[in-house]
Amino acid sequence: MKSTESSPFDPHRDHAAAGAGTAAMAELLELDAEVLHDYLAELVDWLGELSDEEPRHIVDLGSGTGTGSFALARRFPRAGVTAVDLSPQMLHRLSKKAAALGLSDRVRGVQADLDEGWPRLETSDLIWAAASVHHLADPDRVLAEAFGALRPGGLLAVTEMDFFPRFLPDDLGVGRPGVEARVHATLNPYPPADWSAHLVRAGFVLEAQRPFVIDLPAPLPAATARYAQVCLQRLHSHLEGRLPGDDLAALDAVLAGDGPHSVLRRDDLTVRTTRTTWVARRP
Numbered sequence: 001m002k003s004t005e006s007s008p009f010d011p012h013r014d015h016a017a018a019g020a021g022t023a024a025m026a027e028l029l030e031l032d033a034e035v036l037h038d039y040l041a042e043l044v045d046w047l048g049e050l051s052d053e054e055p056r057h058i059v060d061l062g063s064g065t066g067t068g069s070f071a072l073a074r075r076f077p078r079a080g081v082t083a084v085d086l087s088p089q090m091l092h093r094l095s096k097k098a099a100a101l102g103l104s105d106r107v108r109g110v111q112a113d114l115d116e117g118w119p120r121l122e123t124s125d126l127i128w129a130a131a132s133v134h135h136l137a138d139p140d141r142v143l144a145e146a147f148g149a150l151r152p153g154g155l156l157a158v159t160e161m162d163f164f165p166r167f168l169p170d171d172l173g174v175g176r177p178g179v180e181a182r183v184h185a186t187l188n189p190y191p192p193a194d195w196s197a198h199l200v201r202a203g204f205v206l207e208a209q210r211p212f213v214i215d216l217p218a219p220l221p222a223a224t225a226r227y228a229q230v231c232l233q234r235l236h237s238h239l240e241g242r243l244p245g246d247d248l249a250a251l252d253a254v255l256a257g258d259g260p261h262s263v264l265r266r267d268d269l270t271v272r273t274t275r276t277t278w279v280a281r282r283p
């Protein structure tokens with residue numbers, strides 16, 4: 001399932017600069033958590049409503065810096081969260097944050113490559129996998145292992161991004177209108193994957209499939225401009241030779257740290273994205 005095309009949300013795409021790539025990805029994930037805080041809170045509340053009892057053992061698959069782990073630990077104050085990730089750097093940031101939040105006793109990292117096999121973990125009540133399943137070489141195998149790792153009645157929540165966040169108005173004041181739309185059409189020409197059949201094949205009963213349509217109202221969170229800059233930089237790195245020169249020049253003007261069109265100085269930003277969550281229960 002792992003895409004051969006590199007994805008802007010793939011932290012391992014640039015092995016040559018793996019450390020720098022992971023640090024940049026970690027910043028993106030942390031900004032994402034900050035700007036989309038309300039959506040995350042709504043999502044974990046909803047999982048609370050769907051759970052048959054309060055989860056005590058939670059696993060976060062492909063945890064990154066812990067966006068999901070910390071949201072879940074806050075929502076379920078009696079739960080322990082095991083954050084599983086391939087990357088020691090991501091887990092290092094996660095454990096520093098856990099200490100800063102006073103959550104070290106409830107959020108712990110486990111370094112494991114899920115492509116190599118399921119780590120030794122205790123039976124879970126809730127497994128969370130956000131923006132991680134699409135990275136796996138054989139997601140069906142990992143979903144079947146997640147099934148085996150849940151207690152009967154336990155939930156698996158898989159979340160994926162339908163499309164990368166959008167920030168810009170149609171007319172940027174530089175270049176032709178529609179630059180951001182053309183960026184997305186170039187990089188993401190396919191409809192988003194549907195994980196329903198994969199979950200059913202793994203033995204789960206599908207409880208819900210819910211798209212969260214995010215269009216943040218003003219005032220936007222303070223981190224929005226930097227979040228937009230980091231996201232657009234990441235897209236830009238995939239666009240060389242794939243977008244007309246005038247569109248790349250307009251994007252450069254938006255990405256520049258200063259100048260009249262800079263994303264850091266604009267007052268016309270928005271945050272629009274859709275993320276879908278599939279909730280599946282082990283019968």
Ligand SMILES: C[S@@+](CC[C@H](N)C(=O)[O-])C[C@H]1O[C@@H](n2cnc3c(N)ncnc32)[C@H](O)[C@@H]1O
Pocket residue numbers: 009010011029061062063064065066067068084085086087090112113114115116129130131132135136
């Ligand atoms: C896009 S990030 C999402 C992080 C986090 N779930 C979030 O929503 O902020 C994907 C994460 O999956 C991890 N990952 C990718 N392949 C993996 C594998 N085979 N085993 C374990 N973790 C993996 C990456 O290291 C990365 O931290």
